[in-house]
Amino acid sequence: xxxxxxxxxxxxxxxxxxxxxxxxxxxxxxxxxxxxxxxxxxxxxxxxxxxxxxxxxxxxxxxxxxxxxxxxxxxxxxxxxxxxxxxxxxxxxxxxxxxxxxxxxxxxxxxxxxxxxxxxxxxxxxxxxxxxxxxxxxxxxxxxxxxxxxxxxxxxxxxxxxxxxxxxxxxxxxxxxxxxxxxxxxx
Numbered sequence: 001x002x003x004x005x006x007x008x009x010x011x012x013x014x015x016x017x018x019x020x021x022x023x024x025x026x027x028x029x030x031x032x033x034x035x036x037x038x039x040x041x042x043x044x045x046x047x048x049x050x051x052x053x054x055x056x057x058x059x060x061x062x063x064x065x066x067x068x069x070x071x072x073x074x075x076x077x078x079x080x081x082x083x084x085x086x087x088x089x090x091x092x093x094x095x096x097x098x099x100x101x102x103x104x105x106x107x108x109x110x111x112x113x114x115x116x117x118x119x120x121x122x123x124x125x126x127x128x129x130x131x132x133x134x135x136x137x138x139x140x141x142x143x144x145x146x147x148x149x150x151x152x153x154x155x156x157x158x159x160x161x162x163x164x165x166x167x168x169x170x171x172x173x174x175x176x177x178x179x180x181x182x183x184x185x186x187x
Contacts (some may be wrong), residue, residue: 004077005156007047012117015040023026031118033109040116049074055104057087062088066100068107070115079152083110096115117166119173136153147175149184 002010017039019029037051042052049072052100056067064087068075072079085106091099112118153175168182179187 002047004049004072004074004079005159007049007074008072008079008115009156009160009163009165010134011040011047011049011161012160013042015118016117017116017118031109033105033112035117036112036116040112044132048127051115053108055107057100058063058084060084063087066107068111070108070111072103072115079115079156081111081115083107085110091150092124106175116175116186117170117174119170144174145163147177147181154181154184158185 002086017031017036019031020035021030021032021043022028025165030060040051045121052071052073054071056069058065058067063082066084068085068132085101087095087099089096089099091102094102109123129179147157157166157175161168161171168177168185171185
């Protein structure tokens with residue numbers, strides 16, 4: 001019987017979430033949270049697992065942020081992933097509810113990206129500021145966690161590398177990897 005980590009590795013390796021949305025102003029394609037959810041639903045069903053998305057409002061360094069939590073569950077075990085997006089209460093053309101909703105969508109999208117190893121680095125949506133300062137709107141600190149040997153994440157990553165579904169470069173998109181951990185992943 002497959003563990004939840006095994007199921008996640010399979011979903012990560014097979015998930016294709018196309019960029020079905022278009023920003024004509026910025027002249028780029030992007031994927032939304034809804035696009036990711038639509039693409040992952042058949043794989044979740046196949047493995048008998050679910051994803052739950054929740055939001056919490058927090059204040060970090062004086063900035064209101066939405067913390068989105070994406071939790072993969074098989075009913076027994078859970079694998080959570082978090083992402084943050086700042087809330088700009090003074091965004092031109094948006095009321096407060098729209099500002100929170102926009103931040104929630106961003107945070108949820110990036111929590112799903114983290115959970116399913118979706119790389120948006122080449123996605124203009126993750127970097128395009130339309131010539132404006134987006135300070136506080138999206139967590140762009142690129143402050144990835146260290147991959148710790150012996151952790152669930154390490155076991156998951158090692159399984160993904162061993163099976164050929166991912167390479168070390170893919171793992172480094174989500175985690176900081178020390179030389180020691182890199183060597184262990186490639187054993």
